[in-house]
Amino acid sequence: MKIVFYSVREDENELIDAYAQKYEIDLVKTKEPLTLETVSLCQGAQAVSIMTTKVDEAIVCELKKHGVQYISTRTIGFDHIDLDACKKYGMHAGNVSYTYSSVAEYTVMMILMSLRNMKLILERFSSQDFSLEHIRGRELKDLTVGVIGTGKIGxxxxxxxxxxxxxxxxxxxxPNENVKKYAEYVDLDTLYEQANIITLHAPALEQTYHMLNKEALQKMKKDVIIVNTARGRLIDTIALIEAIEEGRIGYAALDVVENEHHLYYKDLKNKILDNRELLILKSFPNVMLTPHTAFFTHQAVSDMVEYSITNAIKTIEGQENPWQLV
Structure with missing residues (x-):
């Protein structure tokens, strides 16, 4: 069996080689993303492994022509793959799982950093400004946290x-019975009204697109903290910017933003960024941005690489694959 790995980062190389040997697969690796220009690398391959590259109908069609049977994304999210096109051309596609602690721990870290105005503290310290103005924090024990999405990470x-x-x-x-040991399930409006902190862990679906829109933001407490380590498209970025400018949002900690896929994981210093909303958010003192790195731990990357291979093997060999989407 042959698998082509696209968008390979330096930190993945050894893991990909090791798991390819373990599962006895033929391997092609490239740093380049899967595009119409690079799809020719798939000749003779049964599967491809990608990251967050957009896979539209044209690419799915070309993959089919090259004999590819399975598209594996080394991510939990899969909204970058046109699943309707996969169904149309008889192409299988699937995602992976990885240690849930990676994103969960990162989320809690972002909540705590937001409560203590850590972005401002660190920026001031680097310029030897040790003053206390505008950095007094809040304590988590006195607040209500609203969690939207109670899957494994939530x-x-x-x-x-x-x-x-x-x-x-x-x-x-x-609703999940285990969650009820620690949290009370409420409807969305009640969550917006009660929560001092709102953290998003919903999947990127048609139903969840811009679920935090202007109307939702207006229902929230003044000075609410919003944390997003899920998907950027859950938040209407323009509405969020307006709410911040109007002083209604206390803090936003965003590991993901809309239209990030062509920017994140690249060295773009001294470049003009093609995402005006990202630049506006970056300018606010009460917005902390990180480049979609909540997942990025040693264990998570190892899981992503291994499951990308094993899931492809399962589907192609006709075994049950719980991560197969199409």
Whole structure:
């Protein structure tokens, strides 16, 4: 079996080689993303492994012509793959799982850093400004956290937060009994009204697109903290910017933003960035941005590489693959 790995980072190289040997697959690796120009590398391959590159109908069609049967994204999110096109051309596609602690711990870190105005403290310290103006923080134990989405990551966030003795309210279309040990399920409007901190862990679906829009933001407490380590498209960025400028948002900690896929994971210093909203957010003292790195731990990367291979093998060999999407 042959798999072509696209968008290979330096930190993945050894892991890809090791797991290719373990599972006895033929391997092609490239730093380049999967595009119409690079699809020719797939000749003779049964599967491709990608990151967050857009895979549209034209690419799916070309993959099919080259004999590819399975598209594996080394991510939990899969909104960058045109699943309708995959169905049309009889192409299988799937995502992966990885240690949930990576994103959950990062989320809690962002919550704590937001509460203590850590961006401003660090920026001041680097210029030897040791004053206390505008950096007085809040304590988590006195606040209510609203968790939107109680899948595996949301559940782990809630479990970790329970140790801080804060009140936790949660929203999900499918309530989980384990969550009820630590949190109270409420409807979205109630969550918006009660929560001092709102953290997003919902999938990127048509139904969740811009779920935090102007109307939702207006229902939230003044000085609410918004944390997003899920997907950028969950938040209407223009509406968020307006709410920050109007002084209604206390802090925003965003590991993901809309239209990030062509920017993040690249060295773009001294370049003009093609994302005006990102630049506006970057300018606010009460917005902390990180480049989609919540997942990025040793264990998570190892899981992503291994499961990308094993999931492709399962589908192609006709075995049950719980991560197969199409």
């Amino acid at each position: 559940q782990e966030v809630i479990r970790l937060l329970s140790g801080f003795n804060c009140k936790i309210v949660a929203y999900d279309l499918y």
